Amino acid sequence: MECKLAVSMMHDYLDDDLPELQQRELKEHLLSCTDCRAKFKELEQTDMLMFSLMHQSPVASEDLVSRIMNSLPQVKKERAFVTWIKRHPALSAASVFILVMLMSSVTFWNQDRQLVVRGTDLEQVVIQGNTVIVPSGKTISGDLTVENGKTQVYGEVDGNVTVIDGSLYQASTAHISGQVKSIDQAVSWLWYKVTNMFSEVAYR
Amino acid sequence: MEGRLTKLALKGDQRAFAELVELYKDKIYHLAYRMLNNRHEAEDIVQETFLRVYRNLDRYDDKQKFSTWIYRIGTNLCIDRLRKRRPTYSLDAEMNDQEGIDGYSMIPSDNVTPETELLLSETQRLIYEAIDSLPVKYRSVMILRYLQDLSLQEISDVLDMPVTTIKTRVHRGREFLRKKLEPKM
Numbered sequence: 001m002e003c004k005l006a007v008s009m010m011h012d013y014l015d016d017d018l019p020e021l022q023q024r025e026l027k028e029h030l031l032s033c034t035d036c037r038a039k040f041k042e043l044e045q046t047d048m049l050m051f052s053l054m055h056q057s058p059v060a061s062e063d064l065v066s067r068i069m070n071s072l073p074q075v076k077k078e079r080a081f082v083t084w085i086k087r088h089p090a091l092s093a094a095s096v097f098i099l100v101m102l103m104s105s106v107t108f109w110n111q112d113r114q115l116v117v118r119g120t121d122l123e124q125v126v127i128q129g130n131t132v133i134v135p136s137g138k139t140i141s142g143d144l145t146v147e148n149g150k151t152q153v154y155g156e157v158d159g160n161v162t163v164i165d166g167s168l169y170q171a172s173t174a175h176i177s178g179q180v181k182s183i184d185q186a187v188s189w190l191w192y193k194v195t196n197m198f199s200e201v202a203y204r
Numbered sequence: 205m206e207g208r209l210t211k212l213a214l215k216g217d218q219r220a221f222a223e224l225v226e227l228y229k230d231k232i233y234h235l236a237y238r239m240l241n242n243r244h245e246a247e248d249i250v251q252e253t254f255l256r257v258y259r260n261l262d263r264y265d266d267k268q269k270f271s272t273w274i275y276r277i278g279t280n281l282c283i284d285r286l287r288k289r290r291p292t293y294s295l296d297a298e299m300n301d302q303e304g305i306d307g308y309s310m311i312p313s314d315n316v317t318p319e320t321e322l323l324l325s326e327t328q329r330l331i332y333e334a335i336d337s338l339p340v341k342y343r344s345v346m347i348l349r350y351l352q353d354l355s356l357q358e359i360s361d362v363l364d365m366p367v368t369t370i371k372t373r374v375h376r377g378r379e380f381l382r383k384k385l386e387p388k389m
Contacts, residue, residue, distance in 0.1 A: 011375040015356055030293045049331050050350035056328070058233040064247055068225050069218065083262070091232045
């Protein structure tokens with residue numbers, strides 16, 4: 001056996017990585033080669049010296065554990081929330097979307113406190129402060145929508161009348177050919193907004 | 205056991221995490237102390253290692269040994285620290301204006317008291333010096349092999365290198381140490 005191969009086998013032996021058959025070959029070589037025997041002894045001693053250090057670990061400061069424990073971030077609850085979001089991205093996105101929609105609708109609803117009158121034939125209508133009047137003897141051709149105000153009908157309306165967040169008074173002389181709708185609550189107001197949006201889109 | 209502790213710790217059980225710290229703090233400290241040869245820095249590394257373990261508990265893979273994982277974090281932090289240290293100053297270079305002061309005296313002094321110094325035998329001191337003179341890539345392998353008693357396969361998992369590379373490095377590292385220690389044996 002060449003000495004170079006023998007050295008490589010010595011290392012493998014020290015690494016517990018030499019098959020038994022080759023261990024026997026190495027032993028034979030060592031018996032016949034004094035140089036390799038000396039080298040093996042040195043390597044073995046180095047190995048043992050190194051292993052002996054394992055049992056002499058230096059001691060860290062006594063307060064190291066408490067320092068470690070105190071340095072840990074205390075954000076467990078927030079983390080649970082964050083991981084939930086990470087696990088359900090679609091649901092999170094949907095709920096954020098709904099939240100934003102709801103907020104904007106609510107703020108719009110609160111803003112719309114002023115009187116709004118919509119219709120095709122508004123010249124015939126008389127507005128006094130917060131009150132919208134259809135005078136007797138006058139005829140409005142088309143729909144009439146009043147938001148946030150009182151509505152008094154004495155004349156004729158040739159279409160639908162819609163009252164949102166307000167009151168409707170119909171005199172005995174009044175004549176409304178279409179539907180009469182009165183919307184008071186926020187929910188139905190929202191419903192009205194949505195259906196209105198769709199029908200508007202549909203008609204366009 | 206570590207697997208159970210990591211699961212408890214992940215659920216917010218601080219005592220389970222403290223148990224993990226107790227189990228591994230000395231091993232990581234020993235590793236870092238031998239890598240960096242400085243007590244303060246070694247304690248920094250231990251603290252940083254456990255902080256990273258804590259932050260990444262949810263990413264810990266059960267199929268992997270916990271020891272492999274924590275040694276990887278610790279070893280990488282040490283190597284990073286050594287890398288940052290080197291370009292700033294060379295330890296052996298003397299400073300220009302102050303005679304006889306070199307880089308070694310700039311490292312915060314170890315709080316080794318004279319008593320503990322005495323306990324350190326001449327042989328131990330020789331081995332420590334030999335380890336410190338090893339190039340970093342051999343040093344990390346030899347420390348994991350001997351001070352932590354890891355198998356070649358475990359070292360290859362920790363350092364994320366093929367076993368054949370680890371084997372070569374152990375052989376060369378051992379040869380290097382033998383040459384350093386041989387004249388004194």
